[in-house]
Amino acid sequence: MFSPRDMPSPSSIFSAYASMTASIMLLRSMANELIPQPIRAYLFNTFRYLIKPRSPTLTLIIEDSTGIARNQVYDAAEAYLSTRVSPENERLKISKNPKEKKLTIRLEKGEKVVDYFNGACFKWRFICAESEKNNPNDHSSSNISVRSEKRLFELSFPKKHKEIVLDSYLPFILEKAKEMKDEERVLKMHTLNTSYCYSGVKWDSINLEHPSTFETLAMEPELKNAVIEDLDRFVKRREFYKRVGRAWKRGYLLYGPPGTGKSSLIAAMANYLKFDIFDLQLGNIVRDSDLRKLLLATANRSILVIEDIDCSVDLPERRHGDGRKQTDVQLTLSGLLNFIDGLWSSCGDERIIIFTTNHKERLDPALLRPGRMDMHIHMSYCSYQGFKLLASNYLEIPSEHHLFGEIEGLIEDIQITPAQVAEELMKNEDAEATLEGFVKLLKRKKMEGDVCENFGTEKAEPPHQQQSQSKRRKVGCKQKRGVGISKSNIGVTQRRTRRMRRECSF
Ligand SMILES: Nc1ncnc2c1ncn2[C@@H]1O[C@H](COP(=O)(O)OP(=O)(O)OP(=O)(O)O)[C@@H](O)[C@H]1O
Numbered sequence: 138m139f140s141p142r143d144m145p146s147p148s149s150i151f152s153a154y155a156s157m158t159a160s161i162m163l164l165r166s167m168a169n170e171l172i173p174q175p176i177r178a179y180l181f182n183t184f185r186y187l188i189k190p191r192s193p194t195l196t197l198i199i200e201d202s203t204g205i206a207r208n209q210v211y212d213a214a215e216a217y218l219s220t221r222v223s224p225e226n227e228r229l230k231i232s233k234n235p236k237e238k239k240l241t242i243r244l245e246k247g248e249k250v251v252d253y254f255n256g257a258c259f260k261w262r263f264i265c266a267e268s269e270k271n272n273p274n275d276h277s278s279s280n281i282s283v284r285s286e287k288r289l290f291e292l293s294f295p296k297k298h299k300e301i302v303l304d305s306y307l308p309f310i311l312e313k314a315k316e317m318k319d320e321e322r323v324l325k326m327h328t329l330n331t332s333y334c335y336s337g338v339k340w341d342s343i344n345l346e347h348p349s350t351f352e353t354l355a356m357e358p359e360l361k362n363a364v365i366e367d368l369d370r371f372v373k374r375r376e377f378y379k380r381v382g383r384a385w386k387r388g389y390l391l392y393g394p395p396g397t398g399k400s401s402l403i404a405a406m407a408n409y410l411k412f413d414i415f416d417l418q419l420g421n422i423v424r425d426s427d428l429r430k431l432l433l434a435t436a437n438r439s440i441l442v443i444e445d446i447d448c449s450v451d452l453p454e455r456r457h458g459d460g461r462k463q464t465d466v467q468l469t470l471s472g473l474l475n476f477i478d479g480l481w482s483s484c485g486d487e488r489i490i491i492f493t494t495n496h497k498e499r500l501d502p503a504l505l506r507p508g509r510m511d512m513h514i515h516m517s518y519c520s521y522q523g524f525k526l527l528a529s530n531y532l533e534i535p536s537e538h539h540l541f542g543e544i545e546g547l548i549e550d551i552q553i554t555p556a557q558v559a560e561e562l563m564k565n566e567d568a569e570a571t572l573e574g575f576v577k578l579l580k581r582k583k584m585e586g587d588v589c590e591n592f593g594t595e596k597a598e599p600p601h602q603q604q605s606q607s608k609r610r611k612v613g614c615k616q617k618r619g620v621g622i623s624k625s626n627i628g629v630t631q632r633r634t635r636r637m638r639r640e641c642s643f
């Protein structure tokens with residue numbers, strides 16, 4: 138039996154402790170003498186590693202900068218987590234700069250977010266640590282310390298999900314953030330600023346606020362869908378272009394009379410793809426070196442537009458720096474295209490180039506030859522379908538109205554551009570009165586003989602659409618006005634050219 142008498146006295150405990158400490162110190166000093174320091178440190182760390190309890194959690198540190206550049210994962214996480222805030226969050230930052238469309242929400246220091254992906258749970262924490270450092274560039278006696286802030290996210294999850302995080306979750310966040318950025322992006326319209334007389338021409342940009350979209354555009358539905366599908370296919374085909382060794386670019390030629398929606402289609406394409414527009418007015422470029430500089434300064438994911446190409450290819454005469462004419466330097470259209478091809482195949486991605494013209498028949502055959510412009514889009518007079526879309530947009534008339542039958546009968550035989558139709562539909566807010574006025578206009582035009590003629594058939598173009606070409610091939614004015622996709626420059630009669638000229642002088 139244990140009795141209080143068996144308990145060691147405090148003095149004996151103290152002397153045992155003292156002798157143990159003395160032995161440890163002796164052993165330590167022997168070890169210090171016998172084992173060199175690097176080996177001692179190595180043994181110590183290994184021992185510590187072996188006895189440290191194992192954590193089932195892995196934590197990734199995502200800092201805002203890689204030291205040289207922004208850390209894309211951090212920026213993506215910041216944007217993505219703003220969509221994952223919950224009622225649990227107590228402090229959030231909110232902001233909006235003039236260029237942004239919506240309010241921006243960000244996590245405040247220490248805030249946590251729990252997210253689920255593929256059934257796994259991921260814990261995020263935002264950390265913002267301040268530190269003070271001496272300014273390395275300040276060699277004065279009063280070296281003032283610089284405050285810096287380190288922002289990072291901690292992402293913690295069970296170790297078994299490491300592969301999911303690296304292979305799926307983080308790529309998913311990067312993709313989501315890109316989508317959000319695209320949505321939020323304010324598109325830019327870049328035009329030439331010629332006031333830099335010494336340093337050449339430069340791009341100036343303004344926000345692109347053209348409201349045209351594929352929904353508001355009066356085009357034959359079949360053609361509209363073909364264009365949308367073509368754009369969708371183009372942006373998805375990064376790997377394809379790489380594999381076949383082609384520059385990732387696509388060219389469109391938009392042709393047709395004034396007021397048929399060529400510029401509106403360009404804006405609709407830009408709004409659909411969220412691509413900036415670079416409007417290249419060739420007439421303002423005097424030196425080839427300027428052209429090269431301008432093209433190099435265009436961004437990826439953009440649309441380069443050269444409007445009225447038939448009027449702008451005769452570039453102004455080149456001059457030497459001293460003002461003497463240099464008549465033998467001429468930039469031809471095919472030269473310009475080869476130039477662009479060369480530049481874009483070496484340093485451009487996801488580029489679209491669009492030429493517009495009112496007179497396709499006047500174009501340099503180099504532009505029309507197969508493989509040059511990938512898709513020729515004929516924008517033409519307003520069809521009944523086009524009118525109905527405009528009526529629904531401008532007058533908010535649902536699909537039927539008692540005057541529609543009469544309008545259908547008249548509009549199919551008359552050459553009226555969507556621009557003219559739009560103008561008529563804007564004249565009055567009262568739908569009934571507007572449509573009556575419109576019927577009168579159509580009758581007048583018919584009386585004046587501004588009727589549609591039966592042009593030749595134009596062929597549909599891009600290789601992937603050639604099968605459906607025959608389906609689209611119809612005769613008569615209906616399909617003429619209905620904007621066809623054409624590969625060859627045929628069927629534009631002299632009479633039609635005369636009409637176009639007449640339209641030009643409105
Ligand atoms: N197809 C269309 N669908 C809807 N609106 C159109 C269409 N075509 C023209 N419009 C209207 O007419 C206006 C002028 O059209 P737009 O500038 O796009 O014609 P364009 O073919 O580029 O003419 P131009 O050959 O003179 O440059 C547009 O702002 C738009 O309001």
Ligand SMILES: [Mg+2]
Nearest residue numbers: 399400401444
């Ligand atoms: Mg235009």
